[in-house]
Amino acid sequence: MHPSNKVIQGFWIGPKLSLMEQLSIRSFLAQGHEYHLYAYDAIEGIPKGTTIQDANEILPSDRIFTYQHGEEKGSYSGFADLFRSHLLAKKGGWWADLDVICLKPFDFAEEYVIASSYEGKWGNPAINCVMKMPPNSVLANYLCEESDARDPNSLRFAETGPLLLQDALRKLQLENAIVDHEIFCPISWRTVQKRIAYAQPSAWPLRAGIRVKEFARSILKPHVTRDRVRPNSYAVHLWSEMWRRNQLDKNGVFHDNCLYEKLKQQYL
Known part of the structure; x- marks a missing residue:
């Protein structure tokens, strides 16, 4: 496995991992990856072999926020979108959400790899559940700058996640980094x-x-x-x-x- 593909990075806020998050981490470990889990506090249920990283190294805890509007009110997913952008800007490499289960090693030669979702006649738009990019990349820096400029209290679901990512890939002419939905999201x-x-x-x-x-x-x-x-x-x-x-x-x-x-x- 190429060194740029060895480590998978993820993030969690909460007192414990459910079976789904444990399943995600264990699947990557079983397929030969290292797994770095970023967290602000102690978490129950972290699988043996996981490398725990201090999330404060990426963003200080006083920046944590939840959605204030809509069905997702109270969710940390908007902050998770912000966190992954800053993580990839600083560290580069792979990001995977904790509801992604690895089926075989992520050994890709490409510098940029972006997951997509199947949306019928609208094609395969990019989503940010699985991403790979170099550290200090133009893409990660763009995502950080755009996200940091927005008021967390007025954010809507996916605004600084898939929607911002799709816009960034178009503007930066990196749409060729988007892989078919069957690669990471074969089921709708x-x-x-x-x-x-x-x-x-x-x-x-x-x-x-x-x-x-x-x-x-x-x-x-x-x-x-x-x-x-x-x-x-x-x-x-x-x-x-x-x-x-x-x-x-x-x-x-x-x-x-x-x-x-x-x-x-x-x-x-």
Whole structure:
């Protein structure tokens, strides 16, 4: 593995990690990566082998904020967007959200790698759940400058996350860094309860009739994803925000055949 790919970096605010966050870290460790977890306080449930880093080295704790508006009011995700931008500006390398599960080593030769989400006829817009870039890069510096200039009290969901990232990639002509959604986000956020975590066994099996329908859809509606982990997938994004919105328990037990349980069996 190239040295620039060895370390995966993440961030957490809260007293403990759920099974999902533990699963994420363990998956990277199992695939041969080092994992550096940035935190401001002690956290329960950190997997053995994790390197704990002081988040104050990136941003002082007095800059922590939560969203003040909308359905995400009270969420730290806006601050997490800001934190990752400053982390990548200072350290460079890989960032991965703690709802991303590694399937094989992130050994990419490219300096810039940006995840994308499948959005049908709108294509594969960039998202910031998985990113790689050099330290002090023009991209990270742009994200920091734009984020720092905005009032945290008026931010809306994703404003300084995917939306700012997409704008930055266009302006800096770095859109070629965006990889296909199948690489890191092969399953859509729309189908979390159908593909990733469900209680009913009928949701997962691909019977012959479903396979025929999938084949026909690939011809008649080529912009519709097959919504499965593919051979070229390096990770799977579990979309924890959708778990929160749908009141799914990250520590819960689901049907044995669902992806979440299979990943838990593999890594936990």
